[in-house]
Amino acid sequence: MNRKSLITISWITFFIGTVIFVFFTPVKTFRNYLVTMVISALYSFTIAVGNGLINDYLNKKYSWVENTRKRTILGIIGTLLVNVVLVFFCNYVNFIIFQHRNSAHFFSGAMGTSNWLTINVALLISAILHAKGFVEAWKSSTKQEVVQQKLIAKSANAQFESLKNQLDPHFLFNSLNVLSSLIDENPGQAQRFTASMSKIYRYVLEQKDKELVTVEEEINFAKTYCDLLKTRFEDSVSFDFNVNEKDLKSYVVPLSLQLLLENCIKHNFATSSKPLHIKIYSENGNLFIENNLHQREQVKESAGIGLANIVQRYSLLTKQNVFIEKSATFFRVKIPILTQKTTAMTTQPSQESMAYQRAAKRVEELKGFYSNLISYCLVIPFLAFINLYTSPQYLWFVWPMLGWGFGLSMHALKVYGIGKNWEEKQIQKILDRDHSKNL
Incomplete structure (x- = not known):
């Protein structure tokens, strides 16, 4: 107190x-x-x-x-x-x-009646205080949860934007390195490379602000980028595209193929006698980028932006993982194809929002029960007082007390019944299943 x-x-x-x-x-x-x-x-x-x-x-x-x-x-x-x-x-x-x-x-007569009425008034006041404490506790909890989810969403968005902003300087830096090499080797190819690079960089600028793009868009861009690489490496590099038609309308993170293709070139040497073969294909809802292994020695340690960027962006967008597989003869990266254009930054709050709605519904159910209880504690004593004051020889107030009391008991069982946990578990299972299907 x-x-x-x-x-x-x-x-x-x-x-x-x-x-x-x-x-x-x-x-x-x-x-x-x-x-x-x-x-x-x-x-x-x-x-x-x-x-x-x-x-x-x-x-x-x-x-x-x-x-x-x-x-x-x-x-x-x-x-x-x-x-x-x-x-x-x-x-x-x-x-x-x-x-x-x-x-x-x-315990009888006027004092007994006073005991009964006073107990009901005390219980009424107590029920109001309990209801007030309950509502305040749930309001405080839901406000904290909403604030926490907003902070998580803002943090995820900030992290995602930071990862996307790595793409501009990364792509430009590597393209300029290629251009620098071509200027010495073949000035004509360098000129064509410059023209093609401007078209590709325009795509980079257009897509980098998107969270997801269609597989078809990414494949078309990857083919253009492969043409650019062919300009430099000629027959030292070959590309094989084999993506299922049904997967073209699904989604991947933008510039993922460009980063993975660039990764293949960066970490392997390619010559006419030992060409580098790169395959892009889809299988079982995943997109694969695979190359035979001609690993070159790294003069300096790699910045690791390419693969790390893709892994981190996918971790923010979906629970499905990016898999990297390496053997003595090949290197393969598997990225998940998303069937709907949803992201963690919209899906997660959505699921939390549904949980919040269920919590709000639960609060309404409990508030309804407490309102029913308060009404019972208020009305029944009033009826008892009227009954005892007007016709004490016939206690008719007992019938509404019993009938309403039975209804109140059923209401309590509905709100706090044993089956409630089972119902909530089933709802959670459905939400989890729908969430996994969307991703």
């Missing part, structure tokens, strides 16, 4: 005490006003502090978010027991000690 809560209880005490004194106290004296305030404080502070302590204890032991069911069950049991004990204590002090009534009739 904090200072703010104690101030609130004091105001409630003052309000209730004043109302009782003005409307229900026949003799208006200052002494009676003080007595009314003391009795009001007895009920307000005893019941409020008792409920506050049990709530604080349960909140420390069990989280509303992580242990919702256990927290709710223990809250109901604890609140019921605590309020019954506290109400009996307050009524005993009020009726038996202050008013000197006969203790033999404490």
Whole structure:
């Protein structure tokens, strides 16, 4: 119980005490006003502090978010027991000690009715406090989750942009190296290479800002780039394209083939007597780039931008991995073909968004149950009061109490029932299966 809560209880005490004194106290004296305030404080502070302590204890032991069911069950049991004990204590002090009534009739007659009504009012207030604590806990949790997912998405986007921005200088640097070699070897080819390079670089600029491109676009660009390489290496390098027609409309990361082709050239020597054969083909939903191995000695350590860039970009876009296979005779890279134009930066938040929607739906279900419980605790005591005041010989309020109570029990089973975990597991399985199909 904090200072703010104690101030609130004091105001409630003052309000209730004043109302009782003005409307229900026949003799208006200052002494009676003080007595009314003391009795009001007895009920307000005893019941409020008792409920506050049990709530604080349960909140420390069990989280509303992580242990919702256990927290709710223990809250109901604890609140019921605590309020019954506290109400009996307050009524005993009020009726038996202050008013000197006969203790033999404490559980019957007017005192018994007062016990019943006071317990229901206390339970109503407790239910409101529980509902308030539950909603605040879930709001706080969902806000933190949304902020966390936004930070993850922003971080992933920033990382992805950083990887894509490596492509411009990387491609330009390597192309200029090729051009530099051609100027000495064959100035005519160097001139044609320069013209072709400008067309290819335009494609690089157009595609680098895209997260995915179609396999068809990437293959067409790769063929143009291969023509550029043929300009320099002539019959020392050969290229074989064999991509299934059905895979052309699927997606890969942009410039992946260009980087892998460049990687083949960079790490292997090619001569007319020992040509370099490069194959690009698709199989089982994957795109393969394979070359025979004529590994050259590296004068200086490679920057490792090509393969590392592709691996990192795919890791941000999908759970499917890029596989690299090397033997004594060949080197092969397998990159996944994505069947839908979705990325991790849109798919992941989407899945989290659906999880958030399920959580929000769960909150609404629980709020509905608490609203039903609060209405029950408010309406049934009111009906009981009307019944006992108008026709105490026939307790008709028992029937709506039992009927509504049964409906409330069914509502509780629906919200906290055993089958709920099974339902949530099935929903999660469907989401995971759909997510894997999309990728």
